[in-house]
Amino acid sequence: QTRVLTGITTSGTPHLGNYVGAIRPAIAASRTPQVESYYFLADLHALIKVQEPERVQRSTLEIAAAWLACGLDPATVWFYRQSEIVEIPELAWFLTCVAGKGILNRAHAYKAAVDKNREEGEDDDAGINAGLFMYPVLMSADILVFNAHKVPVGRDQIQHIEMARDFAQRFNHLYGEHFVLPEALIEENVATLPGLDGRKMSKSYDNTIPLFAPRDQLKRLIYSIVTDSRLPGEPKDTEGSALFQIYQAFASEEETQAMRRAFADGIAWGEAKQALFERIDAEITPLREKYEDLMARPQDIEAILIDGARRVRERYGVGMMKRLREAVGLRDLS
């Protein structure tokens, strides 16, 4: 049995990047034989960035509904809120005490925040909370508490998985072989989905296309994707084209080849955008209907999450923490 685990931070509305980078490959993995899946809502991670309770709650509901609408089956997948697995922050502390501080200094998200402060002439750590610094340790605990083998993520998360391996190795070295070393699972042709402005699609850049935007908004957003100023009839580059890359993430191999030829033949940007809209809309519309239906029944989503957390803790979390407490020399609480 291979254990596959992934999470999405509940700090906003799910977007197409989350869908192609995490949700779609994770749902596909959950349907393969011999796979046991753990998919969760990273609501403790959300507190690093979002300090508005209603927003965290709203986002939790939206992301849970997105997973379910995209086909997650809570009867066969462990589906839960991170914050309800109380073993996770406890394990995060154990890992904090073996993690090299120098490694955390090099984490991309923390470094980017420091670099921004430097650019703006501020102190290195101005306005940065310690949660951002410890982010990779908490994420390692998410993965290691269930000893996951594979973690389907977008390319931006690879460094975090490498850190999880490092912390796991250090812990094993000190206390015995408790953890397997997790591996990132990257979908090659969609490793990083660009956003409206061509940079990585990200909540922090405000360049996202919400996964379940109503059709008219979806169309408007797709038409606002940046392109160069080449006219109809002029050949267009696929290299570096956000439009092309997004198309590729949604189309078959053949459709992608056809679009590549159309670019070379000078397709008008408007026409390419229409084709992209139709492609995404065809894939998302059936899911959107399920999403809207689920969002109208928040109490059902709550019940699924509460049940999922209770069962997975009983099945794995409690026993794992018992062994780890013993391994480091703490009293057994059971």
Ligand code: TYM
């Ligand atoms: P988050 O919430 O930023 O993103 C959730 C998932 O979506 C992927 N993703 C993308 N993939 C392709 N193109 C994009 N533009 C794009 N934007 C986001 C991310 O790679 C991620 O897979 N730290 C994680 C959440 C987390 C987690 C974990 C993941 C917490 N604990 C344990 C795996 C295992 C995060 O903030 O992802």
